[in-house]
Amino acid sequence: MLGFFVSFVVSRWTLILREIGWIHEAAIAFATFIKENDNDSRMLKRSLIRYMVLHQALVLRDISMQVRKRFPTWETLVAAGLLTNSEMNKLRKIDDIYSQYYTPIQWVNGHLYKAHLEGKIRSEKILDSLLKEVQKFRDGLSSLLRYDWVPIPLVYPQVIILASFLIFLMVVS
Template structure:
């Protein structure tokens, strides 16, 4: 799997966790709001701790742990705990442990209604942590094979062309005073081009223009996550009948330019083929190998005649209808009518802000 695609998929797990926190932790008081925001902050802190160890972008942004405190990702007390936790391997797990501790206390205080909802939140946070752990493993063992093999490939390609520079020269030929190595040039462009692509893929968390923007991901998760959990407990809009409620045939709308584009629907290539258009009846019988094992009475009982006259009539009607109802012709007619007539009777007027505020006030 492409490493960049994997990174984007795993980093997007953050929003599933944020939605679960905002939805399942109920309460509008300051303590509950602080709980939701703290959980998001701890997840961002974990993400920042991981990315600053595998991405030069994030390392430049947070060169020391104290800069995480200055950025508002952790408090002095939290930073002190992280710095004084003696783990010779990693300390990324500390904010995740704090998340689980706060969730346990929230369940005891009744902010989370059931064990099932608690499990859902912890599962989302656990998936987020596992995604970050896999990012560390990708950084630990570079794609595709590791440092030794990568350096060997880079060295061999460069050494090959250094040798070719000398071995593919010709002695001076007075009949052909000008000579250009076309084949060698093509080889150089292709091989070195592939090599540059491999070098770019080797570190998708670097500082090149086409690398993943880790700092942007951190900022986006922080801002969107805080905004999302602050809406926790706010009721969803009122249930209404949708615009297609009474429509027998649901026809979503397009702009004229988009409607003019041909769409190729998901229809089998043989779905419109009619092999029996000149036949009125079809004889259905078992396979000849099976018939050989049956007596005459059983052969007669297993054989059936099927009347397909209705099938052919329907098929002819559908073909005729498809020819008469040319989509391009109908679209042009609709376009002409829309230009010639006023659309006041079908134009939808957007509600004003005052109307929306009045409806929200009546509801809440």
């Protein structure tokens, strides 16, 4: 029983680590497929990454106390450069907190589509692969939210504690 519980906790931790929202794959894809080096293209790439990091920060604020201490208010996100004042006002107008999480990802998708229309992303296949990278990032953070919302059932630790006490009492007596 103890082995089952430890196995369950370790596998859950491994899945959380795997799906934490690693941004490097999307960043490499943006750098690879948006090749122009003009100022607009550089700002586009920076904005795409900034929005993805903003999405990550919004999600992790509700999961991690360390991130909540680092970014307790909207203003701290602005001070860190993850958000502009106009973007902060747009997010504040959204009543549903869960919609606030995903609005930066909608901005990323909108910028990618606009870049495709402007010719910065040359083909629909490349656009599709970039959107899939963004979706993979978003799905990882959505998994983190689900792990946070659905904890390990309370009966598991209670049974393990009871079983450990019983085994200890049997060994001692």
